[in-house]
Amino acid sequence: MTKPSHGLTRDDAAYVARLARLDLDTAELDLFAGQLAAVVEYAAQVSALDTGDVPPTAHPLPLQNVLRPDELVPSLDRDEVLSQAPDVEAGRFKVPPILGEGS
Amino acid sequence: MTAQEAPALSLASDVRGGKVSAAEVTERHLALIGSYEGSLGAFVSVLEDEARKEAAEVDRKVAAGEDPGPLAGVPIAVKDNLCTRGIPTTCSSRILAQWRPPYDATVVTRIREAGAVVVGKSNLDEFAMGSSTENSAFGPSKNPYDTGRVPGGSSGGSAVAVASGMTPIALGSETGGSIRQPAALCGIVGMKPTYGTVSRYGLVAFASSLDQIGPLAQSVADAATLYDVIAGHDPLDSTSLDRPSPRTAAGLGEGVGKVRVGVIKELIEGVDDAVVARVREAAEELQRAGAGVDEVSVPELGYGLPAYYLLASAEASSNLARYDGVRYGLRIDAPNAEAMNSATRATGFGAEVKRRIMLGTYALSAGYYDAYYGQAQRVRTLIIRAFARAYERFDVLVGATSPGTAFPLGSKVDDPLSMYLSDVCTAPSNLAGHPALSVPFGTDELGLPVGVQVLAPALEEGIMFRVGAAIEAAAPQLPAPRVGAREDLRT
Numbered sequence: 226m227t228k229p230s231h232g233l234t235r236d237d238a239a240y241v242a243r244l245a246r247l248d249l250d251t252a253e254l255d256l257f258a259g260q261l262a263a264v265v266e267y268a269a270q271v272s273a274l275d276t277g278d279v280p281p282t283a284h285p286l287p288l289q290n291v292l293r294p295d296e297l298v299p300s301l302d303r304d305e306v307l308s309q310a311p312d313v314e315a316g317r318f319k320v321p322p323i324l325g326e327g328s
Numbered sequence: 329m330t331a332q333e334a335p336a337l338s339l340a341s342d343v344r345g346g347k348v349s350a351a352e353v354t355e356r357h358l359a360l361i362g363s364y365e366g367s368l369g370a371f372v373s374v375l376e377d378e379a380r381k382e383a384a385e386v387d388r389k390v391a392a393g394e395d396p397g398p399l400a401g402v403p404i405a406v407k408d409n410l411c412t413r414g415i416p417t418t419c420s421s422r423i424l425a426q427w428r429p430p431y432d433a434t435v436v437t438r439i440r441e442a443g444a445v446v447v448g449k450s451n452l453d454e455f456a457m458g459s460s461t462e463n464s465a466f467g468p469s470k471n472p473y474d475t476g477r478v479p480g481g482s483s484g485g486s487a488v489a490v491a492s493g494m495t496p497i498a499l500g501s502e503t504g505g506s507i508r509q510p511a512a513l514c515g516i517v518g519m520k521p522t523y524g525t526v527s528r529y530g531l532v533a534f535a536s537s538l539d540q541i542g543p544l545a546q547s548v549a550d551a552a553t554l555y556d557v558i559a560g561h562d563p564l565d566s567t568s569l570d571r572p573s574p575r576t577a578a579g580l581g582e583g584v585g586k587v588r589v590g591v592i593k594e595l596i597e598g599v600d601d602a603v604v605a606r607v608r609e610a611a612e613e614l615q616r617a618g619a620g621v622d623e624v625s626v627p628e629l630g631y632g633l634p635a636y637y638l639l640a641s642a643e644a645s646s647n648l649a650r651y652d653g654v655r656y657g658l659r660i661d662a663p664n665a666e667a668m669n670s671a672t673r674a675t676g677f678g679a680e681v682k683r684r685i686m687l688g689t690y691a692l693s694a695g696y697y698d699a700y701y702g703q704a705q706r707v708r709t710l711i712i713r714a715f716a717r718a719y720e721r722f723d724v725l726v727g728a729t730s731p732g733t734a735f736p737l738g739s740k741v742d743d744p745l746s747m748y749l750s751d752v753c754t755a756p757s758n759l760a761g762h763p764a765l766s767v768p769f770g771t772d773e774l775g776l777p778v779g780v781q782v783l784a785p786a787l788e789e790g791i792m793f794r795v796g797a798a799i800e801a802a803a804p805q806l807p808a809p810r811v812g813a814r815e816d817l818r819t
Contacts (some may be wrong), residue, residue: 230785233690233767237690238367239687241611241686241690241693242686243683243688244689245645245671245673246342246649246652246666246669246671246673247672247673247674247677247682247685247686248667248671248673249674251388252677253682257570257682257683257686258745260683261336261683261686261690263744263745264637264683264687264744264745264748265687265700266691267634267637268635268637268638268691268704269634269699269700270631270634270702271631271634271635271638271700271704272699272703272815273708274440274628274630274631274703274706274707274710276703276707276710279706279709279710280706281702281706281708281709282705282706282708282709282711282712282721282759283537283705284537284567284714285524285537285759285760285761285786286523286524286525286567286569286618286761287375288566288567291566293563294420294757295375301431302430303432305430306655308428309427309430309655309656309657310520310654310655310656311431311653311654311657311658311659311667312659318655319666320654320665320668321661321662321663321664321665321668322663322664323664323665323666324359
């Protein structure tokens with residue numbers, strides 16, 4: 226494996242993939258490590274600008290909390306929503322064990 | 329309006345006037361889709377039954393003397409990341425291949441209320457991540473001017489549908505240029521509205537602070553009309569601006585006398601020679617039409633693309649966490665929840681989506697957050713300030729939409745960074761939340777269309793469309809695409 230120029234190794238890629246819940250094989254990890262290193266190196270151009278006292282912009286609009294009138298309105302149809310789920314039981318989404326032996 | 333000036337408005341006028349029925353228009357366009365879709369791949373799904381039902385409802389209104397709406401009977405393609413209740417909405421991803429949303433996007437409700445007939449859901453780069461439509465899990469769309477070339481992306485399917493004449497108008501979405509760039513590469517008009525003017529309710533999220541829905545059309549008048557239909561406050565989107573719906577189409581004929589136009593140096597530098605030449609010709613035409621034209625440098629725009637890829641990927645990595653195999657979409661079974669999540673995402677997402685999630689996760693991770701994500705957010709502020717300075721001297725800014733014309737299929741798929749550079753002229757507008765428009769203006773030496781971009785300050789869609797209409801009026805006639813039914817372009 227060639228070591229990418231921006232220091233993004235297969236181990237780094239594996240760490241990021243774990244954080245992102247992506248089960249990647251070693252071939253994918255090597256490919257992405259190299260490609261991401263190139264992109265990160267390009268993106269690091271942003272550090273060339275002096276931004277000492279510049280506030281960050283998270284959003285183009287000056288956002289404030291938006292409330293709706295406290296009135297009953299229909300919500301999404303539960304059966305229609307559950308019909309799209311991979312697994313349901315008793316009107317709820319069903320998932321494999323989250324805690325315990327399996328994890 | 330003649331059919332050449334505004335094909336969609338002309339169709340609507342005929343349907344409203346009873347010259348032709350919405351049913352006939354729908355059948356004609358379904359037949360065109362039957363003829364060309366095989367070579368172009370513009371659609372993920374074609375909605376024959378639903379379209380016939382919607383057309384029948386328009387015809388019923390015409391017969392009953394009710395107002396059938398400004399887009400009565402006009403066939404429209406809807407990008408497949410816009411929710412349609414009960415109708416598959418795939419985002420061109422395996423992870424949502426079978427998903428039928430339980431609600432309609434607000435824009436879909438609005439176009440139907442305006443009388444438009446949704447004939448199909450159009451192809452895109454998976455989750456709108458890409459600049460060529462090659463990242464679709466269902467195969468690429470092809471450029472009607474040369475089917476060996478890409479149509480651009482990510483709203484490539486919508487651009488192809490309109491450029492080929494399969495539909496006169498379409499809806500797309502933008503995060504960093506995904507309407508304007510394919511519009512430029514396919515020789516049509518594409519527009520990104522001011523952030524907040526069009527409801528994002530039912531647009532599958534990519535990067536929420538950048539995403540906007542917008543029109544693609546064969547003419548500026550049609551694009552403005554479709555924008556007027558979809559824009560307006562929506563309580564279902566908390567970022568929707570609470571202001572009256574715009575009426576930009578009505579002002580298109582007011583001309584560009586005294587309008588101050590700045591040609592942005594940074595949006596023609598490093599761009600193909602033919603594209604620069606067309607931008608300069610368009611600027612000369614604006615001057616001839618009475619506008620004041622000067623060149624302006626906005627150096628900060630050079631940092632727009634790197635900042636964009638950090639911010640968009642960071643937001644995407646967070647937004648796409650919802651595809652976890654629990655509430656909708658694909659699930660790959662595994663003994664515990666985390667293994668199920670990871671296997672589902674590895675199987676369901678394509679390579680580009682994985683790359684963006686990885687990049688965004690990396691940019692947000694401990695130790696890198698401030699250097700990448702934080703710095704990109706501060707650069708975003710600098711770009712907004714730089715635009716504000718330029719708009720003290722100019723009413724609109726012009727430049728290239730795309731640094732080049734349509735490139736061959738496969739030529740950039742293995743080099744993500746070179747693909748990302750396709751968005752270099754468009755991404756700054758998304759960072760600023762400003763409107764921007766691409767209008768076709770001539771071709772390169774191969775006969776491939778070139779797009780000229782018009783940028784405007786927030787909420788100045790009216791003057792932007794007016795300048796676009798002046799560019800359109802002065803543009804050389806485009807050749808008709810090799811594949812498609814653009815009778816308006818055949819002389």
